Amino acid sequence: EAGVAQSPRYKIIEKRQSVAFWCNPISGHATLYWYQQILGQGPKLLIQFQNNGVVDDSQLPKDRFSAERLKGVDSTLKIQPAKLEDSAVYLCASSQWTGSNQPQHFGDGTRLSIL
């Protein structure tokens, strides 16, 4: 089966600019996650969707970050305006549904550099 698809793979922008990332989960997976991974750290959850609804966005910096999953399949994550501390890899993951024993499968990520 095809894995989680993300684009772009790399993005370089200047601070205060905006950027958007796209994710297409594994076919049939109802739950989609966006993580931020700063160099040398483990992934940190930003937002979790179940179909097209938000399950958990408690760690999303809502003053600058937004995400949507309008049709319950692919998703976009946007940062506007970007800050230097947003330099990180943004990972998208999916699982069949939201549950305690549902393994999450990750895409290749988007490496964001802020100048």
Added chain:
Amino acid sequence: QKEVEQNSGPLSVPEGAIASLNCTYSDRGSQSFFWYRQYSGKSPELIMSIYSNGDKEDGRFTAQLNKASQYVSLLIRDSQPSDSATYLCAAGADRGSTLGRLYFGRGTQLTVWP
């Protein structure tokens, strides 16, 4: 704040040796635990999941879980240079509004030298 702590490493072992990776977690309610392998510049890849106390073996990998001690470990037998990567431990938030969320440790960097 739920936390997952891993031995900081880096860990270096010779080819053929057993590599032991350790992890502790703070949330007593966690019921699901995962080990991910992450090669440099790549995304995390799921290698083991464990939900019950005891050992779970899959090929050269053995995961061990002790819920009373809030401790998870991963043993890699007959380590190969291709096992050189960062290993991430994750604990699931298994109830309430955070159901499904994974809390990750910082990772332990493993190097297997020939």
